[in-house]
Amino acid sequence: MSSRASTAGNTDFRFIDRPDGKHKLGFPQNRTAQRGQRIAAGLMLIGSHARPGSRRLAGALLAAALTLAMTTLAAVTASAEEVVLRVGDQKGGNRSLLEIAGDAKDLPYRIAWSEFPAAAPILEALNAGALDVGYTGDLSFLTGVAAGAPIKAIGGTKSDPRTQAILVRADSPIRSAADLKGKRLAGTRGGWGQFLISATLEKAGIAPSEATFAPLNPVDAKVALMAGSVDAWAVWEPYVAFATLKDKARPIADGAGLTPTITFIVASDSAIATKRAALQDFLSRLNRARLWSLDHLDAYARNTAALTKMPEDVLRAAYTAQRTRPIALDEAVVKEVQDASDRATRYGILSKTLDVGRAVDRSFTEAALN
Structure with a gap:
């Protein structure tokens, strides 16, 4: 059995040749770690033939080399376990908001953004496991829940109806x-x-x-x-x-008196279970950015126009009218959306009656708003 190395940066991916002519991908090895291992092996050989004083020096060098190798291996392992949050967005949406407000910096995880033309495909991607989190209007969210999508609302905003x-x-x-x-x-x-x-x-x-x-x-x-x-x-x-x-x-x-006009931040059940800390931080940043936008509507409209090529006067008028603000997913919100859900079922928009409380995860809200 032989091996061939493919090098990318400081990491060697070894393709190991098997007797049956197939190949398997070996564990990525960092070249710095490999050098540390070779130094350690050499020092062990030297130490076996050296005088007592030299052996003490060799022992110290051996310890240093082993520390280097272990530290590098730990760094490689940590890098391999980096949390990636897969986020669904729309043009001029949350990505623009975070960047303009300055809340997209120094993330303790990596965001993989995907832009969609509307909320429906975001829900489809969440249902398929292709996204961790996205956003959608209250009724579209309820439609997804009624269809059996494994999702929960973890945060939200409210606009003027x-x-x-x-x-x-x-x-x-x-x-x-x-x-x-x-x-x-x-x-x-x-x-x-x-x-x-x-x-x-x-x-x-x-x-x-x-x-x-x-x-x-x-x-x-x-x-x-x-x-x-x-x-x-x-x-x-x-x-x-x-x-x-x-x-x-x-x-x-x-929509005055007719619609909740709530936009939900929606996460998959899988992401809630495995990426809770990243979701919590992401939601907190969105809420901070949204509060910033309320105090800087002109700057928000100007910068969003530059990013999206949409007319600045249109965006300024929209943002001024909406006054979109973050909300807690409390009992009042659940009751309001439950009423809308029941009416949507009566209208034939939803296929069945829903328990909205079971579709909402309130555990994120308090920490995010604080």
Whole structure:
């Protein structure tokens, strides 16, 4: 059996040839540790033939060499066990927030960021075990829980519910929710869009069968609204600010009194069990950064615009309207989301009744907020 070495940095990965012609990857050995081992072996040989005084010197050198070898091996082992937190994000989301607020420095773990176009694929990745943590709106989170995803909410933020709105074109004859009867309404399926449409129709006394729901993501829904393919569009910030400022769309209803407007930080059950300290630190940093943003809305909008190429005036308007703040996942929050969950089940958005309390891990909240 022979071996061949492949070198990367200070680490040798040994491919060991087996009699059957196959290869196996040997344990990575650090070259500094190897030198220490060779020095130790040489000193042991010298010590066996040296005079007493020389033997004492050789013994001291041997101890030093062994210490070097063991220290290096410990460093290699620690490096191999580095915690990596796999985080799902969206454009202009938590990564931008942490970097702009200065809370992305000196992490005691490494973050592997993955950017997604919306919350739904983040939930899919969490369910598949491809992510440790991400964020999503309350209704999308509940949809994931109802589907059996092994996830928990570990933190959250709350925004002004008026920043969820149903928009129409500037020239639309629709003036209020009462005018939505018989209309085609676009929104995200299983999330804020579909829920706001259902809640708004219910409040206006319009049966679900008296309007048509068009399940579209925000990008496609905006195109459809401007083209006249749909009559109204249920969406959130910063889409609301962009549509009203740039496309002259009009809001005819909003989420006040209808939606919790909570964004949950969501972690997989596996990550909660194996990466708790990293999740706790990550959540604490997010909360600090979010509080910073409330006191620095202009700087937050300016820097996010530079990172995302989104219009600064749109972001400033969105952030000012939202006033997004970190919240404790306390009994009041659970009760509010439970009410929304029960209504979503009644609307047919959720497939079954949920116990929201069992989908929330409150153990992270107090330490994170402090």
